[in-house]
Amino acid sequence: MMLIPCPYCGPRNQIEFTYGGDATLRRPAPDAPESAWVDYVYLRDNPCGPHDELWYHGAGCRSWFKVRRDTRTHQILESATIDPPQPADP
Amino acid sequence: MTQSWRLPEGGAIDRSRPLAFDYDGTRYEGYAGDTLASALLANGVHLVARSFKYHRPRGIHSAGAEEPNALVQLARAARTEPNTRATVQELYDGIVAGSQNCWPSVRFDAGAIADAMSPILPAGFYYKTFMWPPTPKWWLKYERAIRRAAGMGRAPGVPDPDHYEHQYAHCDVLVIGGGPAGLAAARAAANAGARVIVCQQSPHFGGHLFGIDVGSIDDRPAADWVDGTIAELTERADVTLLSRTTAFGYYDDNLVGAIERLTDHLPSPPAHLPRQRMWMIRAKAVVLASGAIERGIAYANNDLPGTLLAGAALTYVKRYGVRLGTQAVVFANNDGAYGAALGLHEAGVRISAIVDVRQESQLGGALPARARATGLVLLPASVIARARGRLRVSSVDVVPRAGGAAKSFDCDVTAVSGGYSPAVHLFSQARGSLKYDPMTASFFPDASPWPIIPAGAVNGHFSLAEAIADGEAAGAAAVERAGLHITGSTPAPPTRRANPVAVEPFWAVASHHRRAKSFVDLQNDVTVADIALATREGYQAAEHLKRYTTLGMGTDQGKTSNVIGLALLGEQLGLSIPEVGTTTFRPPYTPVTLGAFPGHAQGPHVEPTRYTGMHAWHEEHGARLVNAGLWKRPHSYPRPGESEDAAANREAHNVRENVGIVDVSTLGKIELQGRDVPALLDRIYINRWDTLQIGRCRYGVMLREDGIVRDDGTTSRLDATHYLMTTTTANAVSIMQHIDRLLQIDWPELDVYATSVTEQWAAAALSGPKARKVLAQLVDIDVSNEAFPFLAVAACRARIANGDISARVFRISYSGELAYEIHVPSSQGRVVWEAVLDAGQAFGIMPYGTEAMNTLRVEKGHVVIGSEIDGRTTAADIGMEKLVNPTKWCIGKPLLTRPALNAPDRWQLVGLTAQRGAPMPRGAKLVADPDRATPNPTLGHVTSWCFSPNLDAWIALALLSGGRSRYGETLWAVSPLADAKVRVKVGPSCFIDPSGERLRG
Structure with missing residues (x-):
């Protein structure tokens, strides 16, 4: 069981958290073409190595935050709060 | 004469405490301090078991947890345990044990015929032998017979009388193994101020030193050094010494699972003690001093x-x-x-x-x-x-x-x-790589991404002095890895001597006797010839060899045999051992009793139970309770002599005739406050929200990102910037999480604050033609249709037995009748419930449960999550396409235009009426012709069904291909599982009051 460093509460057992998927995804603009929406909803990278992802501390502070985790070892390289606001997609 | 093979003196046994025990029906004697194995050997008993496949006679092979042969059945009534290793089972007075896998006795075993038949039972024989007739049906028959022949021990037939507990612990340094290296590491870490836990799998610390006089340390006998170190560690408050405790698994971030055996060595376990305690130890650093296992x-x-x-x-x-x-x-x-x-x-x-x-x-x-x-x-x-x-x-x-x-x-x-195989199991579980040393023919720990530091024999230091020096260095290194400050310099680990016990790699003697077997894996009866055969047949990867021959499987997981098997595989293929590689080491290191994993989380304690504010009343009034997620909800309130179905029908009928009350506290409730709540609602619901006035509520449907319906419920505007959202019971948690995500990540600019208040509010729905008359007696506001119309919301005072309390009233209807929801703080749930019942007595009020609630909503054609909304239905499928506001964006809307979601043969919500009085079970398939040969095209299925006491008919909701164009058609609902075949007529999903006059009146 991973020990996840919540940026607000400190390290806590994985059972307190919910996984939220790829942290780099951005919802397309409302008028984006259907293909952009299909990419956003269905297509995911499955990297072997560091992965930026979202976690939710549901049994703690109820915050969403970002974690960089190595998918090969489950080592958490860093965790950070969501703010400051994310830059828009290039 | 007993114990005729006991030496006249010596040994770490207590000769003043003889213990009697029984093995295979014969009474023997041993001493306190014996294991079952040593006591049997003291009585000259070597033959203790028959082997797994060939039923060959087997004796005690080892003196520890690695034992492949001496697996015995402990007979203690409900405490009987199969596959107990006699080599680790401590002897207690009156122990009763016996051999497994033999009949009629271990000396004469009829199953030994398998040994004579072995030429036709090579590795993988059942894949080759039982291939005819080539249908799975026959294989299943063979398999049953094979399983019966192959079993190992008997599982207990009655519930486990013991209890087990869990213990979470945190430490700076966890030392696995209490031998010389482990004790030296523990002492070094403790001296540096670290919080230390030491796990030792046997009852005594000292590892191989215990009871065996080998060498001296600092000019003292080694045993003195062990005793002195233990005494020193025992005195420290921040050191925990756990004996009879096996660290069985290494999990991410230095979480180590360990099992402590508290009563397995006691003749009559005291009731208050757990049999075993599972430790989950989160360590900042781990020292692995697990030793080496002889092969x-x-x-x-x-x-x-x-x-x-x-x-x-x-x-x-x-x-x-x-x-x-x-x-x-x-x-x-x-x-x-x-x-x-x-x-x-x-x-x-x-x-x-x-x-x-x-x-x-x-x-x-x-x-x-x-x-x-x-x-x-x-x-x-x-x-x-x-x-x-x-x-x-x-x-x-x-x-x-x-x-x-x-x-x-x-x-x-x-x-x-x-030779010796370092016990690298936990290091490997910690994703540690292994390095093969060809000189000693052993795998040693190499590097792990986690702070786990090997010490002693597992690290290649076999001599006592080196093991202790290595332990001290590992203890200091662990303290440093744990992030503690260290005074003085860290001792360097000793250099590993090349080939300390002068091993010459040698695995198997070439055999010239065709019928004589040379065993690699004793527990699974895998021979040298089996490995050669598997290699010839193409099973040339270590993992394939394991599956095909069962090498390294079973309770010992090949602790004494794996490396031999890999070496022989390598010889067959002309590869070196590291090229062959090892199979994966998985937890547990040694078998762990299943009961220890749940611990006390058994029976009603598997999950938390949630009760509403009215729960005590339900129990006192004969409600039959059902589980709704974690909640307990009344199914119905049967009267004496009344069946549950009859009660539910009576309750449902009474709602349409008079008035009923149902506990709906389990609905998810989320308070939303802020200037931008309408903007949030517009983005998460398909319909429009910026027009919602204060004191009004609205029904809404939420979609997933892919356009499929996610949840439904109402949201009310209590004040200018204050809203209350309700969700379904099932989705209360996930919708809260969804909103948190949207507000924190996607739209942090929105001025909205959200919090769950599900637990804080009790809620009751009052429905039926007489609901207004009841409510009027209860609240201090004008509830006339003009002052308080359909979808109105108001705060008010509700009269209770001795005074009044503040409440919220919502004119919402799930039953299709004139209905109100009354919300009060949870602690007031029961008094308000009773006040409503008092006020309603003159109007024939009855409480109703979830079953009547279901009947009412099926009659009305209302959908529920999990039945009609099954993760595939769109808003259009359930007839709510008009709710999708065309002028605004919302989550899920962009993908709604996909052709497949708009095809004319989509499964759409319809109502079914049984043509002849018979139920249509949920899941029944809808077909045009029930007698057509398979495959019979499925047109849809029944999603909800009930007997409608108000229509006096069996009705159902269903999802049906092109359903809305099939009104009036006759189809068949068939369910071979329920043995049902019912003619049904298709119609609209709403059976009662389609124009909504009742709920608006």
Whole structure:
């Protein structure tokens, strides 16, 4: 069981958290073409190595935050709060 | 005479405390401090088991957790336990145990016919033999017979009388293994101020030193050093010493699972003690001092009882004072085994010969020299070609490696050593890579991404002084890895001596006896020939070899055999051992009782139970309760003599005729506050929200990102910037999480604050034509249709038995009748519930449960999550396409235009009425012709059904292909599982009051 460093509460057992998927995804603009929406909803990278992802501390502070985790070892390289606001997609 | 094989003195046993025990129906005696195995050996019992596949006689092979053979059934009524390793089971007074896998007895076992038939039972035989007739049906029949023949032990047939507990612990340094290296590491870490936990799997600390006089430390006997170190560690408040505790698994971030056995060694376990305690230890750093496990050498009939590992032989002689036999042959490829030879000799066992695979020139070590000086016969460059005997070894044939005539040596004990395999299991579980040392033919720990530091024999330091030095260095390094400040310099670990016990890699003696088996894996009856056969048949990867031959499976997981198997595979393929690689080491290291995993989380304690504010009333009034997620909800309130179905029908009918009240506290409730709540609602619901006035509520549907319906419910505007959202009971948590995500990540600019208030509010729905009359007696607001119309919301005071309390009233209807929801703080749930019932008495009020609620909503055609909304339905499928506001964006809307979501044959919500009175079970398939041969095209399925007391008919909701264009058609609902075949008429999903006059009136 991973020990996840919540940026607000400190390290806590994985059972307190919910996984939220790829942290780099951005919802397309409302008028984006259907293909952009299909990419956003269905297509995911499955990297072997560091992965930026979202976690939710549901049994703690109820915050969403970002974690960089190595998918090969489950080592958490860093965790950070969501703010400051994310830059828009290039 | 009992214990005739006990030495007159010596051993770490308490000769003043004799213990009686029973094995296979015979009464024996042992001493406190014995294991079941040592006590059996003290009574001359070597034959204790029959093997798994061939039912060959087997004896005690080891003296520890790695035991492959001596698996016994402990008979303690409900506490019976199969596959108990006799080598680790501590003897207690009155223990009753017996052999497994044999009938009628271990001495004469009918199953041994399998041994004679072995030419037709090679590796993978059942894949080859039972392939005809080629249908799965026959294989299933064969498999049943094979399973019956192959079983290991009997599972208990009655519930476990014991209880188990869990203990979470945190420490700076966890030391796994309480031998010399582990104790040295623990002391070094504790001296540096670290919080330390030490796990030791056997009852005593000291590892192989315990009870065995080997060497001295700082000019003191080694045992004194152990006692002194234990005393020192015991005094420290921040050191926890756990004996009888096996660290069985390593999990991410240095979480180690360990199992502590508290009562397995007691004749009558006290009721208050848990049988075992599962520790989950989160350590900042781990020192792995798990030692090394001796392995054997394969030769013909190397499984005869009386054959055991050399280190085990020494342990039985020294620690338990057991003279194993009258004469012994020692077979070795290293110096370590000579210690066993000398120990046996000193105990009065005649050493017939020491057979050593190494050349004369390699026997220059101290121990071989001592053996020679003692006058023992050394046979260098020789091997045991074959052992002879029936139920016990009686002699061995020894041949020179270079070839030549065999010479027979009589013996009733054969002590074998093929070298030592470091117990790298937990290091490997910690994703640690292993490094193969060809000189000692062993895998050693290399590097792990986690802070786990090997020390002692597992790290290649076999001598006492080196193990202790390595332990001290590892303890200090662990403190540093734990992030603690260290004063002074960290000692450097000693250099690993090349080949400390002078091993010459040697795995198996080439056999010239076709019928004589050379065993690699004793527990699974895997022979040298099986490995060769599997290789020929193409199973050439280590993992494939394991699955095909079962090498390394079972309760011992190949602790004494894996490396031999890999080496033989490598020989077959012309590859080196590291090229072959190892199979994956998985938890648990040794078997863990299943009961320990749930601990106290059993029966009603598997999950938390949630109760509403009215729960006590429901219980007092005969409600039958059902689980709704974690909640307990009333299903119905049967009267004396009334069936549940009859009660639900009565309750549902009364709602349409008079008035009823139902507990709806389990609905998810989320308070939303802020200026931008309408903007949030517009983005998450398909319909429009910026027009919602204060004091009004609205029904809404939420979609997933892919356009499929996610949840539904109402949201009310309580004040200018204050809203209350309700969700379905099932989605209360996930919708809260969804909103948190949207507000925190996607739209942090929105001025909205959200919090769950599900627990804080009790809610009751009052419905029926007389609901207004009841409510008017209860609240201090005007509830006339003009002042408080459909979808109105108001705060008010509700009159209760002694005063009044603040409440919220919502004019919402799930039943389709004139209805109101009354929300009050949870603590007031019961008093308000009772006040409503009092006020309604004159109007024929009855409480109703979830079953009547379901009947009412099916009659009304209302959908529920999980039945109609099944993760595939769109808003259009359930007839809510008009709710999708065309002028605004919302989550899920962009993908709604996909052609497949708009095809004319989409499964759409319809209502079904049974043509002849019969139920249509949920899940029943809708077909045009029930008697058509399969595959019979499925047109849809029944999603919800009930008997409608108000229509006096069986009705159902269903999802039906092109459903809305099929009104009036007749179809069949068929369910072979429920043996149902019902003619149904298709119609709209709303059976009662489609124009909504009742709920608006």
